[in-house]
Amino acid sequence: MSTLVIKDLHVSIEDKEILKGLNLTINTNEVHAIMGPNGTGKSTLASAIMGHPKYEVTQGTIEIDGENVLEMEVDERAKAGLFLAMQYPSEISGVTNADFVRSAINARREEGDEISLMKFIRELDKTMDFLEMDQEMAQRYLNEGFSGGEKKRNEILQLMMIKPKFAILDEIDSGLDIDALKVVAKGINQMRGEGFGCIAITHYQRLLNYITPDHVHVMMQGRVVKSGGPELAQRLEAEGYDWIKQELGIEDTDAVTEEA
């Protein structure tokens, strides 16, 4: 079992503090949903865990099995087992999807122990079929000219090929139609199990109809303010966030803006 522990995390972007002491612990074999109104720092959390160059961690710790994540470069975090399915994946011209995924897999292997081309192709074909992706997408340039839905599927394809210990899904459901959402959820559910933990960040309960979380956390004003089981998500869907604000005495005055 692996564990990702986030303690007292404070994160700023351009000197504006977004996360203000966030605590969260996730084990493999668990799916956590993080919900919350716009601008509460959900995506900032995802970016800070992965090491986005614009986000500065000013206080707190992130550890994976006791290893200090904050001291790692972005690629080292990936190799330590972290994966971020991004809200807005970059487009890279001239680099095919297939070549990129193979490089990513081989980056985790020793020199001389690279995945064989045949085995890689078999696995890629199988996974693309599973995600109902057109085979020609393997030879297209990475995310270039992909529709929003294609990009999200492509993130899940990479996730399934790379097989990380922890995946963070940053609003994987935004802009997806219901069929694409089902496919994406199918991919995540396929990954669920002993060696895999997941943080699903979302505005909408809808995603959680397809990916049933073990734990649900509500973020407001840069902190986790309430945690519970799947029933918490259902109550949020039905009643919104006002009852939590009232319960905890939170006022909206200093809502923070979230970087896309």
Place this chain on the structure above:
Amino acid sequence: MTVETKLALSATEVRSFSQNNNEPAWFGSLRAEAIEKATELPMPTPDKTNITKWNFTEFPQHTVESAPFSSLDELSAEVKEIIDIEGQENLYIQRNNTPAFLKISEELKAQGVIFTDILTAVREHSELVQKYFMTEAVKVDEHKLTAYHAALVNGGVFLYVPKNVVVEKPLQVVFLNDNADASLFNHVLVVADTNSAVTYVQTYVSTIEQSNGQANLIEEVIAMDNAQVTFGSVDVLAKGFTTYVNRRAHVKRDAKIDWALGLMNDSDTISENITHLVGDGSLAHTKTVVVGRGEQKQNFTTEVRHWGKNSEGFILKHGVMKDSAQTIFNGIGKIEHGASKSNAEQESRVLMLSEGARGDANPILLIDEDDVMAGHAASVGRVDPIQLYYLMSRGLSKAEAERLVIHGFLAPVVTNLPIESVKNQLTKVIEGKVR
């Protein structure tokens, strides 16, 4: 402005060079007249690069003697890599100024295709060469360097594809430079007659570190009605050359040219690539990639000029600059009056890898007709940190992520080169340069 220049050869010397080569009288006269003009004509004035102090005229000797190759086994490993030794059916190798190897398939001969070195062609196909040599595309008296070139031509290729002949497999030429005192006044003349199709791929490769010579290269492509020409070139000339390279196409009715140019010289270089879309419905794709490094100064002008109605021109130029390299990219789409329904598009992008490098992208649209389409995009910037973050978030090291982004950036030409070995060579050259 008239500039008197003392040139390396006199008219008498040029004429006797021509006679020693048994060239026909018209070519000897063309040379002699050209050298006279070269003394008087002004230098070209590439936009935004001052070349007044560049030395384009002095060189150690006009021609050097090199041994031809009796078999491809004699080639160095570096040159062998460029050629599919078994599979390449049509191949010409020029070693410095010497025609060193020629292989042409029986099929091509039977179809009437002419593929030979330019000076042999001047003797053996005199009328055909005379008709197109610096008459339609490039003119002798454009400026000092075109005239100088005409006077001193000492190598190159003539390729003629007759009417209705479709050459399926690419023809390959290697210009090998392994003598530091060699100067290259190569003239390539490709004539694709009506309804024909051909793919021509050449490589300039220096196996010396430093040259003392000149490279004054003119390449002309004439695509007659409905002809299709693909012209690929990978230039890797050594430091020390002063390189002037002029690539020009005349594209007639419904004809098409595809340029795929990997310009990887280590020399200071002035490159001009102009396509005249003369005929209605003609089409040009020009794709150019460049890597500049060291103290190199380069100027790349790509122009597509529309004369025919419904003509379409697409310019793509991508450059990577490192060290203290300085490069100017001029992209010009020009639509002449009467070329209605034409479309001129261009994209110029420069990627800067170091603080000291300089790159300017100047997109220019000159339009003298109302009913047309035109567009341009230009950018100069660094490797996008968000792209690197994305790639690194999948486990790629920073160096590997940068390598992928740079290769991707230069891919448009690499993927368009129709010979696998040349493609691989360009990839390797890029690898070596951007490391």
